[in-house]
Amino acid sequence: MNNPLVTPELGLIVWTTLVFCILFFLLAKFAWKPILKAVKDREASIEDALGLAEQTRKEMVALSANNEALLNKAREERDEMLKDARTVKDKMINDAKAIANTEAERIISSAKEAIQNEKLAAITDLKNQVATLSIEIAEKILKQELATAEKQRSLIDSAVGEINLN
């Protein structure tokens, strides 16, 4: 008798063939097809996503380069504007200073004039008052000097005495 280990049994051959065929067709239709399709679809979608990401990255690089340029330009513009503003400011300050100076001079001169006028007026007033005062004092002295008849006489006498009738 043959070694049973290496003698294929016909029944097992028939059943294996049958079962394997059924397994193959059912799995092929209901398992492998949808699974392989899903895996492929996903791989395609992942590839698409990666491609998109790469493209986006490139766009981002381009965009950031653009941004850099824009930023530089903006910076330059800003510097320019700052420079302009500084000039304008300086000019304005200088102008203002000049105007203020003239104005101040004008105010000072008018003030000086006013002071001069006031001084003159005050001096005039003082002179008048001194004059009035002098007259009053002279009047009082005269009144004192000519209070009596004798005094008047003496005065006339002295005055007459002085008259040199040559």
Add this chain to the structure above:
Amino acid sequence: MQPILRGGKLRLMLKNNFIKTLVFSILSLIFVCSTQAQDYVEITPKHDENHKTESGDEKYDPIPAIMSHVADAHDWHFFDYNEHSYSMPLPVILWTEKGLVTFMSSAFHHDNLGHHAVEKNGMRFIKFNDRIYQLKDNAPVEYDIEYVTKPLDLSITKNIFAMLMSVALLFFVFLKTANFYKKNGAVAPKGIASFMEALIVFVRDDIARVNIGEKKYMKFMPYLLTIFFFIWFNNMLGLIPWIGGANLTGNIAVTLVLSAFTLVITNINGNKAYWGHIFWMPGAPAPVKILLLPIELVGVLTKPFALMIRLFANITAGHIVVLSLISLIFIFKSIAMSAVAVPFALFISVLELLVAFLQAYVFTLLSALFIGTAVAEHEHH
């Protein structure tokens, strides 16, 4: 090998036990078969006395025990306890000259030595070394080998039952996986799909695409995937004692069928260049061409033949090594021996897990390679 009258000891089956009832109820759901009680005829094969004296001295012989574990069987044996054998009967389906005969393997009452003949449709059947023979009508009570014929045996044997279970498991796993994608679309896989997808992509990218080529590999993907997972699952299930344990992919009939599929698929897809290389090797002088023709023709068969032998030998060898290690305990008749046998058997079992995957991979890889050579577009120099 051994003469016909050699085998394990007579096994009796305990009726009305729980396992049998359970298993019977499961089986009756799966298979439509006649389970009526059979009439027995006590018969005695000649030379049986030798065996009885042999088994009388209680010496454990590991070879028949291992061989019966590695070989196919007509019932699913679980264990022996108190001289009783506990096993799941399987349907016997025979095609005889009088037509189809079916009965449950329990009708043999665990006889594996041709003692019990099952009478059915006026024919007598005996089981010897897990193969069923028909007794000729004129067979005497003490029959001999010339009184038996072999009917066409289409029984659901242990291996076929294991194969059906593995197929059910394959359907469960991969329809679940397919269902995941149907439900969720092409998203990142989760659960069972995430594990299986890695393997499917492995088969696709590292086996099919590499060996068959970008243009044609998709056509062969279903076959390669089926064969890969069929072999792998059955290799793995064969390593589980009791619930698996059937040596399906270590059975030459199964590997024969699988390699025959590869043979057929390779050759029906063979293109002009493939056949050209077989019949009229381009670029060789005419006498060499004639010399190469028979070599190439034999090569067509030897390639799948090597596939058949490789898978069969690898898986059977693994089973034999594990069983031999466990047999040490019975050879030395000492439980202390398990301290040696169990770690070694564990080591080999873990190694077999690797072999289970590796052999599935190698079978699929070589199938893809053969298909690849058959469909390859050769540049003309």
